[in-house]
Amino acid sequence: MASADQLIGALEGLDANSFVSEAERVRAMDALTLALSKVHKPWDIVWQHCWVNPATNACVKTLIDAGVFSKWIKTGGGEKTCAELAELTGIDVTYPFCLTLEEHSDGDAGRMIRQISGQNLVIETAEDTYKPTPWVHALAEDQALANVYGEFYGFVNSPMFRTLPAYLKKTGYKVPTNPNDCNWQFMRGSDENLFQSLGANPAAAREFNDAMESHSKHNLTPWVDVYPTETLVKESKPDRPLVVDVGGSKGHDLTKFHLRHPNIPEGSLVLQDLPDILKELTIDDTISIHPHDFFKPQPVKGARAYFMHNVLHDWEDTKAKQILSHLAEAMEPGYSKLLIHESLVSSVKPLARVTTSDITMMACLGAKERTEAEWRALVESSGLKVLKIWRPRHSVESVIEAERVL
Structure with missing residues (x-):
């Protein structure tokens, strides 16, 4: 049995730069946490x-x-x-x-x-x-990172987690499935859902977006490192949009794609989100801004790829199926791909970062992270079929690749 001095000596000098790859760092961090x-x-x-x-x-x-x-x-x-x-x-x-x-x-x-x-x-x-x-x-x-300690923590995370036990007890521990009738309304004492509350509080909305940007930047493997995006460029048609980022916020994921593929045509990347999110947005000319509500029919038809990052985990199955069905209708069979960049809850030893996100979804939106079986069932109920799930071991999130059923 090792002494405390031996253990401490072995750990001295260890830091985030001590590993040959991010995968090795995450493995070591998980082992140290255990x-x-x-x-x-x-x-x-x-x-x-x-x-x-x-x-x-x-x-x-x-x-x-x-x-x-x-x-x-x-x-x-x-x-x-x-x-x-x-x-x-x-x-x-x-x-x-x-x-x-x-x-x-x-x-x-x-x-x-x-x-x-x-x-x-x-x-x-x-x-x-x-x-x-x-x-x-x-x-x-990094001001966005510092802002995670601000209204994101004070307005969103802290109160919603504090009230979750009382809400679940009050409802008889039923699984919440309605973003308009869940713990968020119980906590706020109003009928507003999370997004409406953020819309009424510009400071909270700004720092919520900062938190999402930081989460993507620091906690998540870029989707271009999970999915082989070169196949999208290689087989694309020049008269069609290359990637449509549905619910893409400020365009962080399209920017990552453009950095990986700098020679793509101007306007070939399409950023979609609600008008209030896209207003006063300064972004590269390669990205074309198109305000769009994903609960309505998809106006961009036959794109090479439709991409969604952390969109569907905000919605229970009925609403998520509605979003997917609109995309399926816009896709060209045999050409268009749907790429869903989301967490998958492992059936054995799920990552703490994924289970934490799952409880977050429950607390603020009556939603959830999904298992692989749940994702397959949801996608296939929407006129689509799953081709492959790209799931690196060290990545918090995976990319689900699907296409329209003929």
Whole structure:
């Protein structure tokens, strides 16, 4: 049996750059998470869930709002004391994130910095002296990522998860299937669904979109690395749209496609979403913007590929089938492909990132992530057939490839 010293020694120096590939990093992270769960005693887990995580998030949001991280990195990102960090922000050193030595007689300066240091989010190099981690650099340099701690967490995630147990108890633990009558309405005390609530709150909508962008950028394998997109380009007809991104938000996935295939014709990529989402959008000329409601017939006919990323998991089967049926009607048999980029819940040892998304869908939309069998049944009920599911082991999401039934 290894001693604690041997284990600690083996782990020293390990970081995100220690692996030959992203797949290896994810495998190691999953193994370390499993090992940590075995080392924890029950109270350790309760303490982490109910004290450490909420306290840390509160500190992080406060430090972001105070400009601590952004100004720290802007001035070089070197080692700083709490008093130096306070001076950078122009806030008096009695501000809660930094107690002065005079106020705290044992010399342990820093309340909020001290809290996140205890979670290894900053590194304490000496008494009351800290250096930033890659996480601090990321929050300072990527405003969308920092905004995940804002209205996405405060307006969406935190209240909907807090109220979910009471909602399920009230309904007799029935599976919610209606986005207009689920926990979101119970939590808000109104008839608005999630999207209507976001539409009425521009700040929340903006930071919700930032969270989705960050989720796609940092947590998900780009679809062009999952599906062989070169086959779409090679066999495409020049007078037809190449890829139609249905419900594509700000066009992040089409941008990834264009970066992989920079020589495609101007306007060959079509971005579709609701008008409010697409307004004032600045995007590459290769991408043509077409406002569209996917619950209505698809106006672009015979495209090489129709692509949807994290659209169908927002909707229960009846609504999802309606969306798919409109696409099936627009597809040319034998030429058009439907590519659905979504999570699949594994039947054995599903990824925590997928099960977390599943509970999120339940809490805010009465929807769900689907198993492979559920996806096949849904797709095939809509006049389509599944050709292949592209499912790399390390990827959170897969690409379901389908075509119209002749």
